Amino acid sequence: MAERRAELYEFLEKYLGCMKENAVRMMDEPMPEADEELFSLFEKTGNRLRYEEVYFLRRKYLAVFGCLSILDGGEAYVKKLAGVLRGICGEECWALPAHVHRDTDPDWRICVDLFASETAQALAEIVSLAGERLPEDVRRLVRENVFHRVLEPFANRKPPYPPWEGAGHNWNAVCAGSIGCAAICLMREEPERLEPLLERLLMSLPHYLEGFSRDGACMEGLDYFTYGFGYYVAFADMLYRYTGGKTDLLAQENCHRIALFQQKCYFPSGRTVSFSDGSSRSGYQMGLTCFLAGRYPDMRIPPVACARDFEADSCYRFMQNLRDVLWTKAYLDRLEEEGRKNRRKMDGRQGEPVEKEPDQAPGTEAMVLADAQWNIVHGKSGGGMACKGGHNGEPHNHNDVGSFLYLLGDEMLLTDLGAGEYTKQYFGPGRYEILCNSSFGHSVPILEGRGQKAGGEYGCCGFAADGKGGCEISFAGAYGNSRVRDLRRLFSYDPGTEELKVVDELESEGDIPMRENLVTQFRPEIRDGRVWIAGEKYACLVETQDREGDFVIEEKRHFSHEGMPESVYCVSWKVTEADKTGRRRCCFHVKPALAGERKAHDQRI
Secondary structure (H helix, E strand, O other): OHHHHHHHHHHHHHHHHHHHHHHHHHOOOOOOOOOHHHHOHHHHHOOOHHHHHHHHHHHHHHHHHHHHHHHOOOHHHHHHHHHHHHHHHOOOOOOOHHHOOOOOOOOOOOOOOHHHHHHHHHHHHHHHHHHHHOOHHHHHHHHHHHHHHHHHHHHHOOOOOOOOOOOOOHHHHHHHHHHHHHHHHHHOOOHHHHHHHHHHHHHHHHHHHHOOOOOOOOOOOHHHHHHHHHHHHHHHHHHHHHOOOOOOOOOOHHHHHHHHHHHHOEOOOOOEOOOOOOOOOOOEOHHHHHHHHHHOOOOOOOOHHHEOOOOOOOOOOHHHHHHHHHHHHHHHHHHHHHHHHHHHHOOOOOOOOOOOOOOOOOOOOEEEEOOOOEEEEEOOOOOEEEEEOOEEOOOOOOOOOOOEEEEEOOEEEEOOOOOEOOOOHHHOOOHHHOHHHOHHHOOOOEEOOEOOOOEEEEEOOEEEEOOOOEEEEEOHHHHOOOOEEEEEEEEEEEOOOOEEEEEEEEEEOOOOOEEEEEEEOOOOEEEOOEEEEEOOOOEEEEEEEOEEEEEEEEEEEEEEOOOOEEEEEEEEEEEOOOOOOOEEEEEEEEEEEOHHHHHHHHHHO
16 A cells, blocks of 8 residues: 555656646746637538647646646746636637537527536636635636626526436536536525525436446446546535535445446556447546545555546546545545554554555456446456447447457457547437447448447347356347347457457348458458457457458558547458358457467468
């Protein structure tokens, strides 16, 4: 535990140091301007990133000087912050172009979306904590803007406020949590106005919790757990303190299960399950994790190297940044106090007290989230495999029922691409024409040249996992093909050898052409009738049975969530024809190989 405390102190030192380094660079630089030309790009081309780059750089100024004014209190920080606050209050619209409809809504400038809500929360908490160190006119300006742009539009509109109030996804938590925090900060002395607003928010937030599976999984992906639950917890903490402990939003058992979802998504190597709009390299918020670890004894802190530093969140959310410092400090203070108590209990006995270490990454080899229909197994190298059932109407859905990913160490050799670049098309009618959202961007069978269909009615009708590495998924219904009577996929993974066996069994009326499809971001090669996939440190080979003809390798283009182009390789092969009863079977093995084995093979030929 002493080593972990040292890591946390080092994390804090680097985090604060990064903010101060940014402050030095930004002190004499004006905030960039988000003009009409950039705002209109989304409407004209569907591009979100260029406007958002400027928008979030402005929020970086707010986060840097807001946090340092509160944590450090230096006069120069506060003076710069005052100018930043004036600039934010001078923005035409706090919402993003993707969330407003200028062509149909004459009041588009007032839109209580995610980022207007976040901005209101940040400004309200900053003036509440900085207090009279800020000029009176700035405090008045902030108050007027938060009320005019967010609190009053929400309070004055009949429920539900579209599209988030009462919803089962992150928007509900972020918007309601932000509004609740802002209201408590600015209306604490006006209970007659504050209480009805809080009551309304408390009617909305249970629906957010209902959006998680019964085993606590966030179907939108791990990053959306961090995002939505982070705002939920921030509001829960502020409300708990405001009510003197009478209202505790974290007392519900489902909150405990939700909190534990994060640690289930981490492989020992630090890579993460990337289903839906997730990421295979998700970082966690140290502040949120420390707060939850202080609340729930079985909450574990993943490797500190995986924690998000100040620059990791390109949206620079003040709420998270401030709590990364405050909540981590509070957790460290708690550990220090527990250490002192343990030493006192020794009563002068020789030797050091043995301290329980609750915050190490879990060593569980297999985790089954039966309601979410996820199966996650760790391998001895620190990698593992994960597969999913579910349906194709999930939040931030991908058509990926029956898909899987495979890692050796920290290299994902068979991948789930996770979230792509968010564009107008990404959340529009053309969503499933985008590789990462379609079946063709996942390791699932392709039937009659078609992937799975989108919609909650297309999904898994059977999911069973043994908690050791075995899993069976029945997912004929995901394809919406009436001629498909049954489609089963059986996984068998050995955590010791890290070998994975996959068997697909198809039963159909007549012959339905079937191809297997595997997805990787490492360039594969075909050698001796096998597929070789080699990373920098690890490699695997894929051996197939019931294959007809040659392998086909297609290089495709994927745009990452950050908008960067990446190469993706789809390896496919035709499965042998069905027998007279319409049954066909395909079996393939994924086996670890020494990274140098392919080099030796190259030298022999």
